[in-house]
Amino acid sequence: MTELGTESARLEIIGDDDVVRVRQLARSYAQQVKLSLVDQTKLVTATSELARNTLTYGGGGAAEIGIVRDDHRTGVRASFQDSGPGIPDLDLAMTDGWTSGNGLGLGLSGARRLVDDFELDTEVGRGTTVTVVKWSR
Amino acid sequence: MDAAAEHLAQLVELLRTDSEQLIHRWVELTAPSLRGRLTEAELHSDSRELFDALQQALATTGNVNDSHFAEVKGLLEDLSRARARQGFSPSETAISVFTLKQAVSELVGQQDDQNLYRQVLTFSTLLDVLGLRTFEAYARTREGIIKEQSEQLLELTTPVVKLWDGVLAVPLVGTLDSIRTQIVMEKLLQALVDTGSEHAIIDITGVLAVDTQVAQHLLKTVMAARLMGAECTISGIRPQIAQTIVALGIEFGDITTKASLSDALRHALRRSGVDVVATARSGR
Amino acid sequence: MDRVPILRIGDVLLVSIQVDLQDQGVLDLQEDLAEQLSSISARGVVIDISAVEIVDSFIGRMFATIASVSQLFDADTVVVGMRPAVAITLVELGLTLGNVRTALNLEKGLEILRGTRGRTGLEWAQPPPEVTR
Numbered sequence: 323m324t325e326l327g328t329e330s331a332r333l334e335i336i337g338d339d340d341v342v343r344v345r346q347l348a349r350s351y352a353q354q355v356k357l358s359l360v361d362q363t364k365l366v367t368a369t370s371e372l373a374r375n376t377l378t379y380g381g382g383g384a385a386e387i388g389i390v391r392d393d394h395r396t397g398v399r400a401s402f403q404d405s406g407p408g409i410p411d412l413d414l415a416m417t418d419g420w421t422s423g424n425g426l427g428l429g430l431s432g433a434r435r436l437v438d439d440f441e442l443d444t445e446v447g448r449g450t451t452v453t454v455v456k457w458s459r
Numbered sequence: 460m461d462a463a464a465e466h467l468a469q470l471v472e473l474l475r476t477d478s479e480q481l482i483h484r485w486v487e488l489t490a491p492s493l494r495g496r497l498t499e500a501e502l503h504s505d506s507r508e509l510f511d512a513l514q515q516a517l518a519t520t521g522n523v524n525d526s527h528f529a530e531v532k533g534l535l536e537d538l539s540r541a542r543a544r545q546g547f548s549p550s551e552t553a554i555s556v557f558t559l560k561q562a563v564s565e566l567v568g569q570q571d572d573q574n575l576y577r578q579v580l581t582f583s584t585l586l587d588v589l590g591l592r593t594f595e596a597y598a599r600t601r602e603g604i605i606k607e608q609s610e611q612l613l614e615l616t617t618p619v620v621k622l623w624d625g626v627l628a629v630p631l632v633g634t635l636d637s638i639r640t641q642i643v644m645e646k647l648l649q650a651l652v653d654t655g656s657e658h659a660i661i662d663i664t665g666v667l668a669v670d671t672q673v674a675q676h677l678l679k680t681v682m683a684a685r686l687m688g689a690e691c692t693i694s695g696i697r698p699q700i701a702q703t704i705v706a707l708g709i710e711f712g713d714i715t716t717k718a719s720l721s722d723a724l725r726h727a728l729r730r731s732g733v734d735v736v737a738t739a740r741s742g743r
Numbered sequence: 744m745d746r747v748p749i750l751r752i753g754d755v756l757l758v759s760i761q762v763d764l765q766d767q768g769v770l771d772l773q774e775d776l777a778e779q780l781s782s783i784s785a786r787g788v789v790i791d792i793s794a795v796e797i798v799d800s801f802i803g804r805m806f807a808t809i810a811s812v813s814q815l816f817d818a819d820t821v822v823v824g825m826r827p828a829v830a831i832t833l834v835e836l837g838l839t840l841g842n843v844r845t846a847l848n849l850e851k852g853l854e855i856l857r858g859t860r861g862r863t864g865l866e867w868a869q870p871p872p873e874v875t876r
Contacts, residue, residue, distance in 0.1 A: 338765045345763065345797065360645055363797055363828035364835060370799040371836075374766070432800065432836040459638065648827035655847055683830035688823065688846035 326399055329354075330388020335376045335402070344373040344385050348400055355389055355396040355458050365398055365456040368433040372402045372452050375429045380404025380450055390455060397438070397457035405449035412444065466578040467521045473566070473575070474514050481562050482510050488558035492551050506555075509534050521581065523588050535589055539596035543604070549597045556590040617643045619650040626658045626727045627651060628720065632665035635673045644680040648687065657689045658727035662720045664695030674709045681714050690730065692716070694723035747772045749779055755856055756780070756818075757849075759791040769805045776809055780816040787856035788813050791849055793824025803838045810843045819844060823852035 329351075333343055348369040352362040369387070376383040383404030390399045409415045416431050430452070434440040439455035474481065486503050493502065512534055516527045535556070542552040560583045567579045617639075622628050629647050647659055661677060663669070669677075681691040694717040696704070704711070717723040728734075747768065750757040756779055758772065776788065788809060792798065810820040823846045846852035 338767050342763050342765050349796075358645075360641075360828045360831050363826075363832045366797045367799050367832050367836060370797060370801075374799070374801060429800065432838070435835050435837065436832065645827060645831070648830065652827060652847060655851070657847060657851070679831065679834045682834045683827065686830040686833055686845055687825045687827065688844075688851065 326386065326388040326390060326401075330386060330399075333385045333387070334382075335373055335385055335404075336382045337377075341370060341373045341377060344387070344400075345370050347385075347387050348398065351387055351389055351398045352456070355398055357398070357456060357458050361456055361459065364436040365400075365454075368436040368454055368456075369400045369402075371429045371433045372400070372454065375452070376402045376404045376450075380406030383449070395457050397455050399453065399455045401451060401453040403449065403451045408446040408448055408450055409442075409444040410446050412442065416442075466574050466581075467517065469575055470578045470582060471514065471517050474510075474517070474563075477566055478510065478514070481559075481566060482507055484562040484565065485510070485559050488561055489555050492554045492558075493547070496545065496547070502555075505538060509538070510559075517582075521585070523585050531589065532592060535592050536596040539593040540600045542593075543597045543600035549594055552597050553590045553593045556586055556593060560586050617646070619647055621654065621656070622660070622724055623728060623733070625654075625656045625731050626660065626724065627654065627656045628660040628662055628724075630662045630665060630720075634667055635663075635669060637672045637676065640673050640676040644676060644683075647680065648683055651684060651687060651689045658731060659684060659689060659691045660720065660723040660727060661691060661693045662695045662723070663693065663700065664697065664720065666695075666697075666700065669700055669703060671707050671709060674704060674707065678709070678711065678714065690715070690727075692723040692726060694718070694720045746775060749775055751779075751783070751785075752853075754784070754786040755853065756785050756788045757791065758788065759794070761794050763796070764802065766801055769802060773805060773808055773812070777812050780813055780818060785813075785816070785818045787819040787821065789849065789852045789856065790820065790822045791824050791852075792822060792829070793826070793848070795826070795829065798825070798829050798833060800836065800838060803833065803836075806843045814842065819856060821846055821852040821855050823847070823849050 331347060333340060333347060335341070335344065345366050348366045349362060352365050357365065369385070373385055376385070380402075381404060383402065383406070385400060385402050387398065387400045390397050416434070430442070433452075433454065436456075437454040438457050439453075441453045442450070443452075444450040482503070486499065486506050489506070490499060490502060509531070512531045516525075516531050519525070519527045522528075538555065539552050542555075563582060564579055567575055617629060617631065619627055619629050627647065627650055629643060631643065647661070650656070651659055661680070663677075677693060681693070684691045692715045693711075696716060696718070715723075715726065717726055745762075747758060747760055747762075747764070749772075750759070756776065758776065762768075764772075779785070780788070790806065790809065795802075806820070806822050813820045820842075821844045825845060844855060846855055
């Protein structure tokens with residue numbers, strides 16, 4: 323996946339208010355690369371879901387959000403990292419409605435539908451990293 | 460100083476001493492291809508600026524990829540963009556660079572110096588590279604213009620119209636692609652908010668074909684409208700499209716569909732409590 | 744953190760969400776509403792989200808919870824003023840919210856609760872099938 327450039331920032335996710343901060347940061351980058359209002363909303367919603375996952379299931383972690391570019395377009399990339407228990411059954415976790423906590427179980431599968439690129443890296447006992455990109459159209 | 464650097468210095472010296480003459484000849488050679496669409500004065504100032512930047516870059520290096528050429532490249536891109544917007548063709552744009560080759564070789568041809576001549580060949584290769592850059596910048600600008608125009612066209616071809624108090628309609632015409640459908644649907648939903656309309660009719664009588672994605676976007680729009688507190692009706696599904704929808708296995712579920720726009724309007728009016736038989740504005 | 748104010752207009756409770764709510768704020772609001780519903784006999788609850796820029800699954804679940812709680816007190820819940828971008832995103836997210844009713848704006852939401860109009864936006868549709876882009 324495309325690497326982040328200098329226009330990026332890192333946020334610790336250790337509490338409720340950090341989820342709000344992630345949303346605000348994602349929004350400001352989305353505006354910078356001129357995502358359409360609908361795409362901004364989709365990206366911010368996806369980051370909100372993923373940040374909450376990091377907090378609830380990963381026991382906290384960090385988010386790294388920034389602008390990415392390839393030859394033809396610009397976008398926003400957001401990466402969420404935790405050192406939690408990891409996800410034992412990925413296929414199950416990506417299923418609509420499945421949840422290990424008390425959520426609606428739309429976190430991962432829902433977030434994936436809201437973005438253009440979605441990458442998930444998990445290892446039981448080591449933690450989980452989810453990276454998403456929304457490109458300007 | 461090695462031999463190549465020495466020759467380069469010789470060339471730079473030549474460009475410096477004969478700059479007036481060169482620029483004059485360069486403009487003279489370029490002007491006919493621009494056929495009066497640019498004044499001589501404009502062309503002269505463009506050329507001088509480019510010439511000065513080029514001369515400055517060459518004083519340091521002969522390598523076109525070096526950072527010292529950044530200004531030259533920047534100027535070239537500005538020039539190409541301007542030419543593309545003014546309606547010049549790509550060759551007419553590139554020729555503004557290539558004619559400098561001729562101007563320089565004419566000048567050098569008067570002198571009988573083998574080394575200098577070789578240097579001019581290198582210089583002309585460098586100009587070829589720069590000339591090609593104008594093509595790229597030109598193409599990018601044109602792509603931008605085409606995109607702008609197709610967006611404008613989209614605005615023009617998909618009006619959201621008010622049929623009645625509280626009833627909006629979008630008549631869709633032509634071929635629907637995924638992006639166009641999304642844009643139109645966003646526009647429709649915003650219009651519902653702006654006008655406080657609780658009914659929308661998406662009329663697809665003029666639509667030639669729908670694929671799965673387009674049908675999905677239509678369905679999602681209807682669902683989004685419901686979340687906002689409004690009802691959407693899809694009207695004008697032609698027989699071929701009805702067959703496609705069935706063949707693709709797309710579920711329209713509980714979404715209201717009507718054969719014609721007038722049926723859809725009657726349906727919407729009835730739901731908002733308007734009786735069409737009575738005098739026009741009874742009810743609300 | 745400030746709690747979201749709950750206004751009482753006649754027999755309707757009005758909540759207007761004006762800030763980017765933290766999860767704790769969402770839980771507080773649910774609690775406060777349940778408290779109010781139990782102490783007065785309200786006909787309904789109107790949640791105005793016209794200023795809300797995003798609704799994620801957590802906030803979406805709040806609407807469903809409030810609707811279910813208010814039903815226990817024989818009151819209806821109407822969510823009003825959802826922005827188009829938010830609605831499109833919720834459909835894509837695949838959120839279903841059961842018995843939440845929706846209206847374009849506050850005025851129409853109040854009309855629904857006063858029973859002066861038919862029921863619209865009653866059932867939220869099923870999430871769309873997966874679409875690959």
